[in-house]
Amino acid sequence: MNKKRLLVIVDMIQGFVKEGNMADPYINHITPEVLRLTKKFIEEGEDVIAFKDMHELGCK
Numbered sequence: 054m055n056k057k058r059l060l061v062i063v064d065m066i067q068g069f070v071k072e073g074n075m076a077d078p079y080i081n082h083i084t085p086e087v088l089r090l091t092k093k094f095i096e097e098g099e100d101v102i103a104f105k106d107m108h109e110l111g112c113k
Contacts, residue, residue, distance in 0.1 A: 060094045062087060062103040
């Protein structure tokens with residue numbers, strides 16, 4: 054039985070990673086690893102899915 058892997062990326066967007074009212078300056082340290090894994094999964098023919106969320110200004 055061949056096992057398929059799936060990389061799930063959640064909320065790696067500017068508004069959460071670098072700027073915006075919900076940004077966390079610390080989270081950006083994982084960006085290089087997310088990019089590395091994404092490239093690896095694509096090169097190996099594995100699936101990648103990314104979810105992004107959006108909040109209006111002033112939303113906590």
